Amino acid sequence: MDYTDFIQSKMTIDASHGLQVPADQLNPALFDFQRDIVHWALAKGRAAIFADCGLGKTLMQLTWSSEVHKATNKPVLILAPLAVASQTAAEGRRFGIPAAVAETPKDIIDGINITNYDKLDQFDTSVFAGVVLDESSILKSFTGKVRTALINAFCRTPYRLACTATPAPNDYMELGNHAEFLGIMTRTEMLSMFFVHDGGETSKWRLKGHAEKGFWHWMAGWAVVLDNPVSLGYQDEGYELPELHMHKIIVDSDTPIQEKLTLTQRRNARKDSLEARCRAAADLVNDSHEQWLVWCDLNAESEELHKLCRMSRQVRGSDKSRYKSSTMLGFAVGVLKCLITKPSIAGFGMNWQNCHNMIFVGLSDSYEQYYQAVRRCWRFGQVHPVNVYIIISAREGCVKENIERKETYAIHMRKQMAELTREAVKNQLSQTRRIFAAYKPTVPMKLPHWAEMEAI
Known part of the structure; x- marks a missing residue:
């Protein structure tokens, strides 16, 4: 990498990536809450959907991918765990959204492509206008090669969507990794803004007391957490879990x-x-x-x-x-x-x-x-x-009791986020941007007298 490329890689690009797609033009198979979330995610351009199992993440990410393809005329890539790729393609056929399973670069179509995470290194990611991480909790490990490879591979992809059911039940690092993948804020920036290091262990961070409310509002700007449509103010669509x-x-x-x-x-x-x-x-x-x-x-x-x-x-x-x-x-x-x-x-x-x-x-x-x-x-x-x-x-x-303790914490986090994202979804928040301090000068700059004389 020469010096010009190095400087280019450090540039912060504040570009609009949102798509304004009328909600009534989205796939008619979507329930009201799914339609609103997809509409919101398209308007953001880069977003995360933390929706519980069975709430239709597959249909939402297929619809999102379809609209990105229509708007850009470029292929979109969905990365999924093993065996889920074929299941996602079958779901697409069910709802009239064509999608192809791509084993190699030769299989790429001008549309929605689905492949497994372990095949990512075979593809040229620059050809895709959008990317979806299905089960994006794969970003959990902030030291993992997969996490780093995903962030680097799609750092210039205009449209990005991350979908999972369990965001960081006991570790805020995963949320930082999601924010970094989406280009909103780096993990380091998130930690310095909202957290304080707790003790001698390098992995222990806790929210600053005064920053807790700000942290959840910041997350609500780019992520939707949903355990049941009712929690976001929607009518019960029959989403009831069995005993x-x-x-x-x-x-x-x-x-x-x-x-x-x-x-x-x-x-x-x-x-x-x-x-x-x-x-x-x-x-x-x-x-x-x-x-x-x-x-x-x-x-x-x-x-x-x-x-x-x-x-x-x-x-x-x-x-x-x-x-x-x-x-x-x-x-x-x-x-x-x-x-x-x-x-x-x-x-x-x-x-x-x-x-x-x-x-x-x-x-x-x-x-x-x-x-x-x-x-x-x-x-x-x-x-x-x-x-x-x-x-x-x-x-x-007491390993079972330890799991139950972590479950209680995860439920608490989901409830907090559901409260904060309710209005975010309903108000169709503006596009997600990378957060930085903008310089807005208000005082005119005057050159000193000696400088004015030299200029003359």
Whole structure:
């Protein structure tokens, strides 16, 4: 990079990227709240939709992409987790929005293109007028190569949309990464403006007391958080979640150990109880004729479950992409009785309302992974009560209680944002801009007398 390119890369461009598309011209399949959110996101040009599972993020991002393509006559790219690309294309056909799954650059069409995140490095991102991050919580890790690659790859893409259900339930860093991806404010700028460093740990930041209200209003300018249309003042469109029945099974005691265990101690406890936990899960699956979704964290758990659970298939990280995709889509259409996999592999994006029974053969401390895994089945559109079984060892400690504590915090954040974004959506806020301090001189500048003489 020469000096001219370096200076060019540092320039702050305050350009308008919003599209004024009449709301009544958007896809008629959209509900009122979906139409208003898409209209708002198009007017912003760069925005985030944090809508709960089953609220129609796929239709909203397809409609947004379609309008960007119509306005620019350039292709748009949707990045999605594994197997979700084909599901998104099928959703597009259902609502009359053509979209193509692109495995290689040769597959790119002049329209909406969908590909998996792991294929991003194969594409020239400069040809796209717009980009959508489906399950944008992939930006969570501020040190991750994926996060950096996404921000750099689309830093000059005019139109950007980020969609996920769980924005930073216990970590503000992810919100900063979303703002940076959208070109609103860098993560560093966000931290310096609204946060103070808390103690000696580099990752611990807390909101400044006087800045809390300003922070939520700032977020409401570029993000919509929605757990139910009613929370934004819309009429109930039939979005009611079915009952969720939680069952905890402790395989080696009646009550969990209350003392705080180290990570090593918990891992050892999981290994020691592996066979008992897998056997308890297999008993549930084999005694039923219904579909079952079984979540695990260890490869050894996956192998043991597959051996014990009849009519099951496992999806592992080492499997080929084509096998992963076909197996998960097969489970979605009901041709597979039992799917065994990890939340890190299949916990994001898939719509599995066809299944209402799931098992966690142990839990990690990640609330996001747990929440997303549960919401694959417990989502709007599910017609049956959902049964969730958590099978753990007493020696693993109070891991379930830790997840519940994080869940309480996440619900609090969503409620705050829903309150602040209600008027933002209804008033159709102006386009999102990168925040900076504009210089507006009001006092005329006068040259000193000696300078005037030299000029003469």
